[in-house]
Amino acid sequence: MTSNISNPDKIVNLEMKRLDQILLLLLEETMNSSVDKRDQPLEWSINHLFSCSQLAKLLAHKRGLDIELSGIAGAIHDIAIIRTGIFKDHGPLGAPMVRKMLEDYNVNYGAKSGELKEDEIDLIVEATYQHTEKKNYTEHKFVELIKDVDSLDRFLHSKDTYDFYSVRSKNSLKDLSIEFDEFK
Numbered sequence: 689m690t691s692n693i694s695n696p697d698k699i700v701n702l703e704m705k706r707l708d709q710i711l712l713l714l715l716e717e718t719m720n721s722s723v724d725k726r727d728q729p730l731e732w733s734i735n736h737l738f739s740c741s742q743l744a745k746l747l748a749h750k751r752g753l754d755i756e757l758s759g760i761a762g763a764i765h766d767i768a769i770i771r772t773g774i775f776k777d778h779g780p781l782g783a784p785m786v787r788k789m790l791e792d793y794n795v796n797y798g799a800k801s802g803e804l805k806e807d808e809i810d811l812i813v814e815a816t817y818q819h820t821e822k823k824n825y826t827e828h829k830f831v832e833l834i835k836d837v838d839s840l841d842r843f844l845h846s847k848d849t850y851d852f853y854s855v856r857s858k859n860s861l862k863d864l865s866i867e868f869d870e871f872k
């Protein structure tokens with residue numbers, strides 16, 4: 689069998705200690721959630737947070753953005769839904785929750801897994817705040833990335849996809865050089 693990888697014996701590792709620790713914290717939080725009334729099933733939020741994180745990394749790579757920060761924003765952007773069960777205004781409501789969670793992360797895990805700088809936290813907070821405004825297009829590449837990833841992930845989880853969700857899913861797939869017949 690031939691391989692087109694230049695050195696298949698070489699071990700490669702996309703190291704993301706900060707993201708890995710934050711994913712653990714999010715998983716712990718969702719598993720221990722005591723919110724019983726939810727606009728969306730908790731299972732959906734769990735699936736969505738992990739797959740958004742992965743999609744965000746791929747799209748970030750294509751768009752020249754930081755892969756780990758994008759993975760963190762993809763994972764954490766719906767924290768308000770996880771904590772309250774309420775969909776309405778979960779972007780703006782989630783922003784301060786994200787800031788607190790990431791600041792706490794720095795205190796408790798920064799030394800072990802690596803600190804998030806203040807401007808990195810600001811980026812993730814901003815993307816969380818704005819991600820629910822999918823009809824608005826901004827110059828903010830990081831914000832747009834999370835809106836796009838959120839839309840694409842919904843489509844890939846077989847949610848009804850229409851309007852701006854379709855546009856954003858299609859554009860994301862185009863950037864990833866993938867075509868789906870659904871968008872032809």
Ligand SMILES: [Fe+2]
Pocket residue numbers: 765766778819820838
């Ligand atoms: Fe959301």
